[in-house]
Amino acid sequence: MSAAARRALVTGASGFVGAALTRRLLADGWEVHLLLREGSSTASLPPESGQLRLHRHDGSINQLIEIMRAAAPEAVFHLASLFLATHKPDDVERLITSNLLFSTQLVEAMAACGVRHLVNTGTSWEHYNGAGYNPVCLYAATKQAFGALLRYYVEAHGLRVVTLKLFDTYGAGDIRPKVLNLLKRLALEGGSLEMSPGEQLVDLVYIDDVIDAYLLAYQQLADGVQLNAVEEYGVSSGHPLPLRDIAALYAQVSGKPLHIVWGGRPYRAREVMVPWHHYNSVPGWRPRMDLPQGLALFHAS
Known part of the structure; x- marks a missing residue:
């Protein structure tokens, strides 16, 4: 691996989209650090190597800062979330912990370690009936809530963020x-x-096209196109x-x-009878x- 290889930190790599992004980054020559919860499966991932390192997060902010400092990524790709189309009362704590607490810990660790580039993952389900904001479910509401929290880190800590709002993803190997x-x-x-x-x-958007959108979103940050805001794009067919x-x-x-x-x-x-359609696509991207x-x-x- 070249000493000049770019470094990425990826959350949610045990999921279908996160695993595909990990494989693509490795194929493109990145050094990839995966941030996984204790007990998360690695069955869909390549074995750990000099180019791929796994970090298990114990849930604490201090350990997450240590991981961020050790990884020293050029970019963080945040895909980890708990998705529930509907929820029961017992699910509320899990949704908040996964989609708000952990996500906020992640950007706090970025701020503490001087890591500035974040490609975040949102959902088209934040826009029920095409509204500017009307969450389909509590999951979608937590994604929007984290988006609001992100603006603090942009203004106060200089994070530069692109959020990709995904529609339905699919592809070979999707179980x-x-x-x-x-x-x-x-x-x-x-x-x-x-x-x-x-x-x-x-x-429906094929997985290879989805991953192209993530890489173009990162490139927009790396090129300095987007400054001092949270840019949001829909990833739609x-x-x-x-x-x-x-x-x-x-x-x-x-x-x-x-x-x-x-x-x-x-x-x-x-x-959702008619998907959200008031979105912009990542510049240069099309399925x-x-x-x-x-x-x-x-x-x-």
């Missing part, structure tokens, strides 16, 4: 319990599946489709009939993977 894996199981195993009426628009159409396309790609009982279950409370090809790669994985 998350999301709708595409329900369709995949149905195609492979047969049977029938009860779903909502299926009229909601779903905005630009072509959301009704869930019914996506299921029909999946059946075509897989070559298997999908027996779906449309309307067999109700829409979820505060179902390259078309949906049929992406679904084929997903199905074959």
